[in-house]
Amino acid sequence: MRVVMFGYQTWGHRTLQALLDSEHEVVLVVTHPKSDHVYEKIWDDSVAELAEKHGVPVLLRNRPGDEELLQALREAAPDIIVANNWRTWLPPEIFDFPPHGTLNVHDALLPAYAGFSPLIWALINGEREVGVTAHRMDGDLDMGDIVLQRSVPVGPADTATDLFHKTVDLIGPIVREALEKIASGTAEWTKQDRSRASFFHKRSVEDSRIDWNWPAEDLERLVRAQCDPYPNAFTHHRGERIRIVSAGVSKARYGGTPGRIFIREDDGVVIVAGAEARSGRCRGLVIRRLRTEDGVEHAATDYFRTMGGYLTDRP
Template identity: 35%
Template sequence: MSSIRTVFVGAVEGSLVALEALIAAGRAPVLVVTLPPESAHRHSDYVDLARPARKTGAAVHFTTNINAPETVEAIRAAAPDLTMVIGWSQICREPFRSVARLGTLGYHPSPLPRFRGRAVIPWTILAEETTSGSSVFWLDEGVDSGPIIVQRLFPVAHDETARSLYDKHKQALAEIAVDALDRIARGEAAGTAQDERLASYCAKRTEADGLIDWREPSEAILRLVRAVGDPYPGAFTFDAGDRIVVGSACALAPHGRHIGLTGQVQGHTERGFSVLCGDGITIEVTTWRGSPDGRRPKVHARLGPCRRPA
């Protein structure tokens, strides 16, 4: 097996999966670049890569800016053949990308060229996609636009959650991270150019985008709950000023069963409480957090605020 000196960049759950797979395959990096622990708040799925890196004898460089001159210099000092960026949210500028002799690989949790950009896992669920995929590709000056080295496709279930889809990507990543290095070691480094005619772009999402608008149809609300939950901040609402994060919910009663105001708590259930949605269908909130002492909102309380005026 041809030896390739790699520098590995990452800071999230998927980064750890890829790093451990590379180590197990005998392709441990010589340097790991990651976030310092005090910056863990930047990612809801942050993981510590320093410990597994040091166990293999790899050096560790902490940074909050992948393009900082001192970070680029630390990578240059490691004399890498290849840099791998897996789980890092900043754009990698040309000085960074040009350090390694062979170039820089990136990873994206989508079937490139579709779904380039940010917040891909939530958008995949919100867009009701039936297929997703994980891609390892060459980083260039564009956004997730370089030639693809290896890609794995898989189905998206009708009830997919952010966590279940994230885990599918992690499973695929463990395979394709090693596969990509093996292909490059065999001299198969060119990759396949992306078809720009098929490209689509995902907008950035913030925590505030998880606000539930109870005037929406029940299916849309349930989809939002599934799309932005663990490992992300979650869908949320307010009960008399208390922020409630909805962890899971399901359809409960058909249109017309409950007559009331949208966003109004219709009753308490064995597992939680029921809320009337904009299409007249009632959903059951089965897990939640944030309310004082974990109690249910009062029956007939109206949750909000809504995004549209009454």
């Protein structure tokens, strides 16, 4: 089949590489210009550079739909469009243009976690598995019929970076298998149960701010979800922002006011957490390592020399 590819960052790069390694012909690539958005600087393998290396024509667009792009599509005459990590809406005159429509590859187990940053949100929410879905694009965000879906388990210590590597390795096999099914006419399409759908927005730095009213179990997952190279979960101590690099859930239960710097436990320092912490039935968050605004990483037991005082969400 003749394939046009829409995609961006490492997800798009892996998709394009799978297409280039397949029996199909990539006739045009459309990708976004480089961005200064903090999350778009992460996993930023260049789709444009890979396409140019293989002599595939490239168009750079923030949003599609202009006449030059539409003319390029008509001239490319694709049998199918394959999209992965295209960051803006594709209009029907594009996604419905080829005979086989547009195959979108999304790093979540749809219909849950449609939209943006699905791995981070899934980890924060304590999901037991994550995955990748190949589906036909339609007019609703990530809601088209599914042709293929693969999952991987979430381990108890997995970070968002671990889940990225687990799921990005699924992209190549899923793209190749889905196209084989479509080209051979053996694809079986399954409608999504929209009553189970959930949609998530792009993350920003604000979404990494720690709310000490959250249970410690949720905060521990937030720290793992906002691990390097993502912007770390952060709080404030004596007016200075500190970023939490490593944390765990306390063995004992601690009562008091959320955010209180309480006591050492093993190799870390316990911070009282949870909206019901006053009951004494909540576990605390054990901070093990943190990073100050000057970029220096500290063991929490070295940084918090004395107990007492509070960590706060604002300076």
